Amino acid sequence: MFDYLYLVPLLPLATFIINGLFRTRLSKGVVQGLAVAAPGLSFALSVALFFGLLGLNPAHRSVEQVLFAWIPIGNLQLDIAFLLDPLSSVMIMVVSGVGFLIHVYSIGYMAHDPGVKRFFIYMNLFMFSMLTLVLANNLILLFIGWEGVGLCSYLLISFWFTKKSATDAGNKAFIVNRIGDFGFLLGGFIIFWAAGTLQFNELATRAPHVFTIGGGAITAATLLLFLGATGKSAQIPLYIWLPDAMEGPTPVSALIHAATMVTAGVYMLARLNFLFILAPTSMLVVAIVGCATAFVAATIGLAQNDIKRVLAYSTISQLGYMIMACGVAAFAAGIFHLMTHAFFKALLFLGSGSVIHAMSDEQDMRKMGGLKKQLPVTYVTFLMATLAISGIPLFSGFFSKDEILWKSFSSGHGSIIFWIVGVITAMLTAFYMFRLLYMTFFGQPRYDKHTAEHLHESPKVMTVPLVILAILSVIGGWIGLPHSLGGGAWFEKFLEPVMTHAGGGGEAVAVHHASVSTEYLLMAITVVLVLVFIYIAYYLYVKNTAKAGSLRQSLSGVHKMIYNKYWVDEFYWAIIVRPVVNGAIFLWKVADVLIIDGIANGLARLVGDISETFRRAQNGYLRAYLTIFLIGAVVVIGFLVVR
């Protein structure tokens, strides 16, 4: 059974190669069929492997499949090998499952696009890279997948490459990610230099002996690795690419920038939890960054008018929650939220894609309104997702978010400040999500007649995935039901073997023995505040929309600040990008054209000039030649005389 592990990433690779090579000769239907079948089969296989894993003793749930030894040089033993353990098993199911649904959806969404074959080719490449990333058993193979998803992100963001804004966004994503990758590599180098191996299982056993807790090496390494995570998972300071990445087609936003690629950073933190546990300072940094990002992104999302932008900032904010969870050593909670977030965020994006499709590619919410009658299925599924992300009890998002909030309060690495900021962010999340919902689906229609004529619910191939994701958004959280609410916290239990490799255990570190009643109290506070803000949103955007306008006027300063995203992009542009570009222009105009070309051309011209001068000696005049004879003869005789 486990022998088939390698098929999980390799099936999409195979279809990528087939579709890629024979794109022009295969019909659209065949290309799409192959492309959609691959993640589907991978998902089926992932589920089978999951059950296989359940059959094993919890202590031995770690299966490695080595394909071949790739780099065996001295100390460095890197194999192309896949590791199946609880963590990677969860990840491949989420990635292939959600990916499959999105591929199905894309058949409908991209139906009229001339580049649809190319789309599916890139998507399959992405699936391969992401699955490799998640299944890798060593840091370098993970990095290969890491880079692969970065590449596919670039390819897919700038899919409509004739649009300058799209190609700019693709560049931005890739370049910003590169900065993160630089940190990742440096961190990896330090790890290898200190521990002599990059294989996860080996590192887990060696790390406590090689690194001193809180020491310089491990802190530096983990901070650098975290830099990579901020790039991939769009945290402060490297989140700026994600909003721009909405230039890509909506299924891309759903798959890559909501459900899978951006979660790679979180996955990496969870996978390397045994390293981070050894560096409390880094953990603190991680938690603070996650917390701050969650809050800041939520504030920006309040004022955006493009439906996809709101969702983009929402993604950044939710990723912040996941990162914060890892920062307070609640790695399992972070992964749990990763999974539920994949469900409802993908649903939100796909739903918005359905809306955009129906509105003839209109994305500005101010031009929407009252769509719940025209797009019933979209509306209902969207509502499910919004309830989930807002953390309404019984929906999946409630369980995962609540877990994070509780752990950030009670964990040994946590603090009440994290909890407070987390709760405020939850309130803001509910507010802007319901604002989105109300502006889009409720109220009077604000669109023109032309759009109204083309308004239609999306075809089945698009709505069925929506429904499936909606069901998952509702029930997906039940497997993480905590003890306090009568559940068995099965999710956390399942992931336990992966999280407690380090000596002393990840989550067993000095947990505040806070009582269950505290947990209930905190849960209740959160829910109440969230409901309050939902009502406020309802009031402002359905009941009394004029009030929203006047509120904006009176808080115009604050509004301007968050509408302009705190001018972070402009800041980066002025401080970093422009000097670099100017430096490059200088190097081009001066160093290259002036100096290097000058020298090269100048030397050539010098040779030409010298030969021009000498050429005048051969002018055809008899007397000139005779003179030169004479001079030559004189010189020779002179030599002989002097000797």
Added chain:
Amino acid sequence: MVPLDYYIILSAFLFAVGVVGVIVSRNLIVMFMGVEIMLNAANLALMAFSRHLKLMDGQVLVFLVMTLAAAEAAVGLAIIIAVFRGRESVNADHLNLMKW
């Protein structure tokens, strides 16, 4: 008796005059006469050495050289005539095709 080196020095002078004559004048005929002067200067040196070494061979050589000079003068002047037919002038500067 006149010492040997006086003759040699005189020969040298005559030779230099001949060389300058060839290079400086623009008239082909005069250039050619310069060549003749040079030949004569060489003859003078030959005669002087022949006398000094008391060998007749030098004088025989001078005899042959003069014969050669005659042949060369004939051919050279024929060339000048041919050139003149083509270019209508004996200006040495008009013979400037010996290039490329």
Added chain:
Amino acid sequence: MLLFVVAAIIALAAAVMVITVRNPVASVLYLIISLLAQSVLYIQLSGLFVAAFLVLIYGGAILVLFLFVIMMLNIRYADFGPDMLKAVKPWGWIFGLVLLAEMVWVSMGVSTRMSAVDPAFGSVPAVAMLLYTKYVYPFELTSILLLAAIVGAVVMAKRGM
């Protein structure tokens, strides 16, 4: 000695005049004067036959040939227009003088007095003795050379070829 000096000066002066006068006919005549002076020098060197030969062949044949050509081509003061190679004149003079200096410098130390020689030296039989025995091959080859020269001259100067 006096004879040498006078003849030398005449020879040299005439040679210089050859290259400096404008009229080509005058140049030829000056050359003849120089040759005559040189002939005197030859006689002083006991080269009686060669001296006569010089005047007869060189002066009488070759330079007359020159005159013929000059007259035939009707070359006059022939103003050639501006000199296109102005740089040649100075450089030519300079290096000519350098050449002269080199040659004089070489021959300076050779101060040898010449001893007497018997009267038969340089006479016609003496030349003939050598010419027809030791140097008979060069002599015959020279005649062939003259033949070649004649043919060449005729070919070169013939019209329409």
